[in-house]
Amino acid sequence: MDIIGGAGTAAPAGDVIKDVGEATFMQDVIEASMQAPVIVDFWAPWCGPCKTLGPALEAVVTKAKGAVTMAKVNVDENQRLAQALSQQGLPLQSIPTVVAFVEGRPIDMFQGNVPPSEIEAFVNKAIEAGGGSADGGLSEALDVAEQMLADGDVADAAQTFAAIIGEDDKSAAAYGGLARAHIALEDLDQAEAVLNGAPAEIADAAEIEAGRAQIELARQAENAGPVAELAAKVEASPEDLDARFELAQALHAAGDAEAAVTELLELFRRDREWNDGAAKAQLFTIFDALQPNDPVVLNGRRKLSSLIFA
Structure with a gap:
């Protein structure tokens, strides 16, 4: 799959960084910047800071994958x-x-000379000023993959997420998306392998944690009991906390996260220490698996806090 870049024509890899002089400045800077932003580095061989700044600047430009180009002008x-x-x-x-x-x-x-963070911000600002995407179009590709997954085109979504990882192996969103695609394909072992293969730098990212929570909940769903029977059991014996916990698992497996949270909150209210705090742990697993702004998460966290500090 090709990841599409920002506005204008992305430069071929060999043309991203060029040595430019008087004869080519008009073509490689002025005219080229009509298509994509051009970062011009004016330097000299005797300049100490240039020897540090130049490679750092080249690294950021190269990372943009054609959304911006770089012209190096030796002023001497x-x-x-x-x-x-x-x-x-x-x-x-x-x-x-x-x-x-x-x-x-x-x-x-x-x-x-400036810190790497300022270099990256400078380049990204130029890309955005040119109407492009600072990440070379990967955000748009992620949006496409997410829509595929939402529409049920799971195999295509998985392929797209994998292609994004091929372009950026530090994309926690792509790893999380690929894991969710494998969950949708009911291949939990592969979903787990995807997350285990994520680089250490992003191992604690929210998207990775969400994927792990979703896998855990999916494994629970495989052994979930019938909702109606468990609901009747809890109604007949409200103090049966084992049954209430199983009901919460079954409700979540049936797609009713809100009802599952309600049961877990009630269990926590009755005995917060039950089974080594299993109700609270399960609540956090559900919260982690959902988007942070999901009403189920927002309301659930608020109610849990009220119980904790009551």
Whole structure:
């Protein structure tokens, strides 16, 4: 699958970073910036900070996968060009100087060495100013994959999530989505393997935690009892906390997360320490599996807090 970039034409990999001089500045910077933003690094071989800034800037531009390009101008070899640009208002007396060009004109700049976070913010700002996507279109691809999953096109969704991971192996959202696709395909072992394969840097990301919670709930659903029988059992014996917990599991397996939370809250109210705090743990598993802004989560957390601090 091809991941589509932002507005304009994404540059081929070999053209993302170029050495540019007076003869090619118009073509590789001014004209090229009509298609996609161009970051121009004015540097010199004797410049110490340039030796650190240049590679850091190249890394960020390369990561954007064509949503932005980079032109490197050696001011020692292109003194007439630097002088002409200075006369047009670009302060090139101090280097390194980095300028972002969008649609043929400079829109932002900085001088001197800056932290990697500021470099990334600078490049992303240029991409967004050019109407593109700072992540090379991966956000749009994620939206497409999520819609596929919602529409029941599970296999295509899984393929799309996998393609996104191929482009960005630190995308926690893609790992979580691929795990959910395998859950939908009832392949829980593969879903677990996907999450276990996520890089350590994102192992605690919310999307990964949500996937693990969804797998746990799906495994519980495989052994869930009949809702009607369990509901009747709880009604006949409200103090039967084992039955109430099983009812909550069955309700969630049947797709009624709100009712499952209600039963667990009641169980917690009756005995918060039952089975080593199993009701509270199950509530957090359900909350983790849902979107943070889901009404079931918001209401459930509020009611649980009221019980805890009552």
